[in-house]
Amino acid sequence: MAKTALITGASSGIGYELAKVFAKNNTxxxxxxxxxxxxxxxxxxxxxxxxISVEVLAKDVSVLxxxxxxxxILKQKGIAVDYLVNNAGFGDFGxxxxxxxxxxxxxxxxxxxxxxxxxxxxVSDMVARKQGKILNVASTAxxxxxxxxxxxxxxxxxxxxxxxxxxxxxxxxxxxxTALCPGPTESGFQNAAAMNDSKLVKGKKLPTSQDVAxxxxxxxxxxxxxxVHGLMNKVMAQSVRYTPRAxxxxxxxxxxxxxx
Numbered sequence: 001m002a003k004t005a006l007i008t009g010a011s012s013g014i015g016y017e018l019a020k021v022f023a024k025n026n027t028x029x030x031x032x033x034x035x036x037x038x039x040x041x042x043x044x045x046x047x048x049x050x051x052i053s054v055e056v057l058a059k060d061v062s063v064l065x066x067x068x069x070x071x072x073i074l075k076q077k078g079i080a081v082d083y084l085v086n087n088a089g090f091g092d093f094g095x096x097x098x099x100x101x102x103x104x105x106x107x108x109x110x111x112x113x114x115x116x117x118x119x120x121x122x123v124s125d126m127v128a129r130k131q132g133k134i135l136n137v138a139s140t141a142x143x144x145x146x147x148x149x150x151x152x153x154x155x156x157x158x159x160x161x162x163x164x165x166x167x168x169x170x171x172x173x174x175x176x177x178t179a180l181c182p183g184p185t186e187s188g189f190q191n192a193a194a195m196n197d198s199k200l201v202k203g204k205k206l207p208t209s210q211d212v213a214x215x216x217x218x219x220x221x222x223x224x225x226x227x228v229h230g231l232m233n234k235v236m237a238q239s240v241r242y243t244p245r246a247x248x249x250x251x252x253x254x255x256x257x258x259x260x
Contacts, residue, residue, distance in 0.1 A: 002052065006030040006074075006081045008061050008118070009088030011038040014137060014185065017213030018085055023050040025217075030055040030079065032070060033088070055079060061088045062110035067117040080129070083220070084122045086115040086159075087137045091152035093256075104151045111155035116162065123166070123175065130174035135220040136163045140183040140228065143237045145245075147253040160226070167225045176223035180216040183233040185209055 005022045009015035011033035019029055023046040031039050036058035043054035057073065059066040074081065089111040092103050119134060126132025139153075142160035146153025163179035170177060186206040212229050219227030228234045240248055 002026055002028050003082035004028040004030060004079055005083035005085060006032065006070075006118075006122070007085040007087055008032045008114075011035050011042065014182070014209045014212050014216070015085070015087040016042060017209045018087060018135075018217060019046060020210075021213050021217045022083070023052050023054075026050070026052065027083065028053045028055075030057060030070075030074065030081065032057045032059055032061060034058060034060050061114045061118075062106045064109060064113055064117060067114050067121060070118070071121040080125065081122050082126075082131070083133050083135070084118060084126075085135045085137070085220075086118055087135075088114070089137060089155070091149055093149055095148065096150045099151075107151055108155060111152070112158050115159060119162075119166070123170070126175045127170070127173045132175040133220050133223070134163075134175070134177045135216060136177065136179050137216070138163065138179040138181045140181050140233045140237060142179070142181055144240045144248045144252055146256065147249060148256040153252075164225060176220075176225075178216075178220045178224055178227055180212070180219060180227050180229070181233070181237065182207070182212045182216075182229040183236075185212050 005027050007015050007019050007022070007029065010019050010031035015033070019031060019042060022029060029046065029052060031042060031054060033039055036056065039056040039058060043056050046052060047054050055077070057070055059070060061067065090107060092099055092107060115136060119136070123132070123134065136159050138159040139156040141149070141153040142156040144153070160179045160181065163177050167177035184206050186208045207230060215229045216227060228237050
């Protein structure tokens with residue numbers, strides 16, 4: 001019997017590519033994002049190509065009440081979630097003294113609070129069935145503080161720490177948790193974060209969302225707890241542990257500044 005994956009932020013970028021990977025592997029889908037029109041188009045494409053069933057839920061996951069609504073709707077429809085992919089998230093670029101609190105609060109709610117809430121809602125059912133997998137999309141930003149993207153880096157540090165901790169707690173239950181940590185990726189993220197002219201991304205050949213999605217899918221299926229995409233990203237994530245924190249802060253600041 002085909003399993004079901006719930007993916008947040010499924011209308012573009014890594015979320016959309018993950019939906020394609022799951023569909024290709026004969027997994028039914030529950031796609032969550034704000035744009036119903038975009039989700040319906042994706043649902044039609046994947047149903048036609050792969051013959052799977054796709055449930056579309058147009059929800060703004062940064063609104064906390066939506067997580068309970070998602071869970072309740074699926075319960076009523078008798079849809080059990082075997083794979084939970086907490087992918088929805090965004091960043092913001094600029095000095096903390098100059099950025100907008102409203103956008104940061106939305107970021108905190110989406111990147112941390114809703115991710116935790118969805119995990120809380122679905123993990124107990126997975127444990128009861130003695131099987132299930134959770135993929136939380138973190139970032140290479142998880143491993144160090146990030147001047148010029150202070151709140152974003154902090155939210156991703158939370159995602160990594162939370163994922164590792166509950167992965168340990170769930171050991172032996174049949175449920176695994178994977179924190180996927182991509183570096184800068186070719187997606188809509190840079191536009192949303194207003195950071196296209198940051199040294200982190202400008203003029204760089206970035207990995208595609210498809211590359212990251214395929215890597216993340218394999219890591220999740222194998223039960224890997226921390227999955228850092230790309231060799232250089234792996235090296236950087238490890239080297240931070242042995243570098244004085246003052247140096248790390250300065251390096252990240254230098255790498256993040258605008259190019260003009």
